[in-house]
Amino acid sequence: MMVDGIAPALAEALEKRGYSELTPVQKAVLDPALGQSDALVSAQTGSGKTVAFGLALAPTLLGETERFGAAGAPLGLVVAPTRELALQVARELVWLYEFAGASIATCVGGMDMRTERRALERGAHIVVGTPGRLRDHITRGALDISGLAAVVLDEADEMLDLGFREDLEFILGSSPVERRTLMFSATVPRAIATLAKEYQRDAVRIAAAGEQKQHHDIEYRALVVSPSDRDNAIVNVLRYYEARNAIVFCNTRAAVNHLTARLNNRNFSVVAMSGELSQNERTHALQAMRDGRARVCIATDVAARGIDLPGLELVIHADLPSNPDTLLHRSGRTGRAGRKGISALIVPHPARRRCERVLQAARIEAEWARPPSADEVVARDNERMLVDPALSEPVSEGERDFVATLLDRFGPEQMAAAYLRLSRSGRSAPEYLSESGPLPAAGKARGQAGTPSKSRDDFGDSVWFSLSVGRKQNAEPRWLIPMLCRTANLTKREIGAIRMQPEETFVQISADSADAFVEALGPHMTIQGNIRVEAVEGEPDFARSAYRPQRPEKKPHRGKGGYDKGNDERPAKKKFTEAGTKPWGDKPGADKPWGSKKPAKPKFEKGAAAKPAKKPKRPKSD
Known part of the structure; x- marks a missing residue:
């Protein structure tokens, strides 16, 4: 050359x-x-x-x-x-x-x-x-x-x-x-x-020329999952692609250890790469990946920096990358030297917008989809089995006699079933996944060309809810929205307008999600134990300081006039009379002129009944 x-x-x-x-x-x-x-x-x-x-x-x-x-x-x-x-x-x-x-x-x-x-x-x-x-x-x-x-x-x-x-x-x-x-x-x-x-x-x-087209040999897939199904989705992705070599990225050492244990329990050949391993352990882990003894490497970003695994076909982002540079560095492990690769992002639906922003900043268009279901994994296994060379190679002379014996004893159907069970025995069973949030329109990230952003004014049918926190409690949408998403498995697209009031907040929820939202709150209709939630009929009157109907007054203090509990109207405030007198309730002397002294206590007069005699003093003893 x-x-x-x-x-x-x-x-x-x-x-x-x-x-x-x-x-x-x-x-x-x-x-x-x-x-x-x-x-x-x-x-x-x-x-x-x-x-x-x-x-x-x-x-x-x-x-x-x-x-x-x-x-x-x-x-x-x-x-x-x-x-x-x-x-x-x-x-x-x-x-x-x-x-x-x-x-x-x-x-x-x-x-x-x-x-x-x-x-x-x-x-x-x-x-x-x-x-x-x-x-x-x-x-x-x-x-x-x-x-x-x-x-x-x-x-x-x-x-x-x-x-x-x-x-x-x-x-x-x-x-x-x-x-x-x-x-x-x-x-x-x-x-x-x-x-x-x-x-x-x-x-x-x-x-370098050509750097503007980032990783054109890599197929990016953003897989939306329920937060509780992250590990199960990773299992199904690994089973669906059956890559010769795959690397799974986590953000922390603890996450690496957790996922390594989970995949080991599911019969995957796994090695871990994190900063807590010695150099000798890291070297042995990489060698196991190179010689085929392990097929999945679970690593942190720092530990995987510079790793070059020949034939790496699949990169899985178990934890979303924090920035576009991290996304490109992780994905760059695959799709090298003209070979094709797949970079799959596991996206919990509350974090979907964050993933869209990272993809947009990296100028990458990913295909948004669901993770492979259990049925899709099984169907993919069947496709691979039908093209297995073991089924197409001719029967050798050394095998012919025993093949005939097996067919005579067990029959073709039983032999086929035995081969099917044997091929599936060494593989982890696929996991069943729950439904997750909606996918972005047209499979593109929000904000990219061709994907119009949804206006809050066109939110559609909705139900308003009142939360018992407001500006006086330092309530802010930036922590209210994640709290609602976590509590009721909502996505941000299912939350419409938010109107802050001094002591309460009105939140607009999509009508399709309102019933699920109420069910997730439970019978007490509370969030985080102390924030009460109430459904509002119609649209709230935001001009009022508080839309919530006024509750009955507390029990009046002693000495003050009460009101009929059956009457919805509170008693009118007390007013001065035209004669300049102040009402004193039902007590005698209610029409007493304002400013006059209270009647003096009666004194005992001469000739009146004498006061009761005091108890005589005990005479002093001699």
């Missing part, structure tokens, strides 16, 4: 590897206009960037020679964010520089530092490592980078996200100023631009 700009030794290695055409990013770094300049390259996962910077480094490291001389202090340094990615880069550079006689050494966390130190003492032309371990070797004097000619930062955005900025600045600050610096990053946020401006000299910005 002879291409202008490729060193002959590397061209020979590419031809041996079966390369017939370079990818866009590989062609971009070979542009003669680039020369020996620094470069900031944006390239997505799976675009062939490892080979790209390997080709770009060759002229700088080899110079005018075709092969490397004796190994000593390293000439090239490649920094990667994770152990797996660093080891994968090293493997790629080994075969790429095979005919150039390069010695490649690795320095990654979790490996034996003494072994790495001995390899560095023997000498290496190129060193590949993670930021923390490289810094350790530099500070201990085991790694001499004073003679570096070039430095490559692979997945630079990920290294900054993982908190390696200080280590990177130390490594770049310790290397020669006149070095060549190549940065490869899936995205170029402000932090990357700042790092490039500080440590690169007039860097050439390269956006």
Whole structure:
């Protein structure tokens, strides 16, 4: 394979590897206009960037020679964010520089530092490592980078996200100023631009051609499920596609452990990849995936960074990615080198809008659908069985006699049934899924071209409900809506207008969902135990401070006039009389002039009945 700009030794290695055409990013770094300049390259996962910077480094490291001389202090340094990615880069550079006689050494966390130190003492032309371990070797004097000619930062955005900025600045600050610096990053946020401006000299910005069409070999499917059916949906997706290799992404280590246990119980061959595993355990897990002993890898985003599994056909997002970059990095594990792949997002229906926003930001159009049902999984199994080569291969001479014996003893129908049971015995039974919320119109994400957004004014038939919280209780739609969705399995599209009042809130619910909403609230009609919900007849009068009919007054205090409980009208307020008197209720003297004194208590007069005599004092004793 002879291409202008490729060193002959590397061209020979590419031809041996079966390369017939370079990818866009590989062609971009070979542009003669680039020369020996620094470069900031944006390239997505799976675009062939490892080979790209390997080709770009060759002229700088080899110079005018075709092969490397004796190994000593390293000439090239490649920094990667994770152990797996660093080891994968090293493997790629080994075969790429095979005919150039390069010695490649690795320095990654979790490996034996003494072994790495001995390899560095023997000498290496190129060193590949993670930021923390490289810094350790530099500070201990085991790694001499004073003679570096070039430095490559692979997945630079990920290294900054993982908190390696200080280590990177130390490594770049310790290397020669006149070095060549190549940065490869899936995205170029402000932090990357700042790092490039500080440590690169007039860097050439390269956006590989064809990157605008993200992962065109990947079929994206957004599968809407009930929140309680997430694990069951993952089981059915794995069973439906029966991929040779599949990876399931979770957001946390706890979720990885939970899902690993669930799938192990369902007879799937599973390995886990998370940060709590040792390097030896992670290496064995990847090897199990490569040699076929395991078919499903459950991993966190950080642990799976840089994983390259040959023949990976299926990516499942058990937890939704938090941003479009994470979605692209996860999905980039499949659909490589012209092979087709499937990226399936498990979308609990309360999180459907969030998924739509991530897809729209990533400029990806996904097909919205339900997860495969149990019947669809069984039908797919039957289709695979009918095309099984074991049923089409002719009967051999060694098998013929015993086949005849089996047919005579059991008959064709019994033998077919036995084969069916045997083929299904090693597989997990599919799960039955409950109904979930509605799908977006036309299978597209809300807000994309061709999908008109639904106006609240055209909400349609609805029922109004009153909630016993309002502005005085700091009620806000941003926490009321998720609470309603969780409590009654509603989607946001089934919730219409929300009208906040001082002490209550009116919520519009689709008429088709109103009965289910009431049933989900239970007999007490409460949410979260203390928020009362009442159905409203017709449309509330929002002009009033509170639409709820006034309740009967509490029992009056003692001494105050009451009112007839059977009368709906409250007693009129007390008023002054025309004569200037104040009513005193039913007590005597009710017409007493206002401001006059109360009648004095009667005094005892002479001649009147005497007061009762006081009890005589007891005489003092002598």
